Amino acid sequence: MKKEQVVNCQFSVWYPIFKKHTIKSDHNTQPIQTTNSDSDAEEDVQWSDDETTTTATAPEFPEFTSKVLEAINSLGGSVFPKLNWSAPRDANWIALNSSLQCSSLSDIFLLFKSSDFIAHDLTQPFLRCSDQDSPDPVIKYELVLRKWSELIPGGEFRCFVKENKLIAISQRDYTQFYHHILKQEELISQAIQDFFSQHIQYNFLDEDFVFDVYRDCQGRVWLIDLNAFGEVTDSLLFSWDELTSGGEIARQQQQEGPAFRYTTSEVTVQPSPCLSYRIPRDFVDLSTGEDAYKLIDFLKLKKSQQEESEEEESTLQ
Incomplete structure (x- = not known):
């Protein structure tokens, strides 16, 4: 398997070829752009009294949101979301109805944020290709919305x-x-x-x-x-x-x-x-030792809890 073969399997490549024989879909490869300038972004940050913490308002993408909602409506009000290659099948457990059926942008974001399959698309789509020495092709990521169909x-x-x-x-x-x-x-x-x-x-x-x-x-x-x-x-x-x-x-x-x-x-x-994906990733990292920083934080927390417990015992005595 070569990188070019992976590229050719992107939805936007094969869908126009086989459009007559598949489910009606909408896809957008335009990059998400924000209208805020750097100064606007700085104004969004609100400093608290505690100098060690900050809070910031979530970014908004009104133009992108409008396009997504328009596409959802044109496809009947419910869609099946995916990226260039993958759908978040491993994250259906987190949805309220345990389904990949989405009717809003927040539904889509929730599934995407919880999916290892989507993370693979975004971070290492050419992981197992035989031509690793060749440069990675430039990928334009696309949000694909497919008309929701109840498939047995x-x-x-x-x-x-x-x-x-x-x-x-x-x-x-x-x-x-x-x-x-x-x-x-x-x-x-x-x-x-x-x-x-x-x-x-x-x-x-x-x-x-x-x-x-x-x-x-x-x-x-x-x-x-x-x-x-x-x-x-x-x-x-x-x-x-x-x-x-x-x-x-x-x-x-x-x-x-x-x-x-x-x-x-x-x-x-x-x-x-897909049942294994229902275990929170942090738990998996801790149990396997894959993330040393999480393990260190966990040990610090346990130490702090132990010290607090000892202090309470000495006070009672």
């Missing part, structure tokens, strides 16, 4: 394409057993293959990529997202060794079509991989 998790599938050939299909929500997938295995696989050959194959900028689809109750297939063909993308019920080695999966693809994997019984049901 059992209808989502991830498809792996190598050299413009569909080699594998995986159930997207592999932690659950869906009886209809077991019952309609051949129909689902064939519908996805037909969709790929008619609308996706040879139309994307790269020959190796991953795409997500949704098959609705009427059997129609819709494109949901595109991702880079590499370890930055979750391989779900496959392993990346299988997908890249050219072994069993490649031979099956040539003889019988793409490999299709799904959860086959309730016995194999697993907990959601």
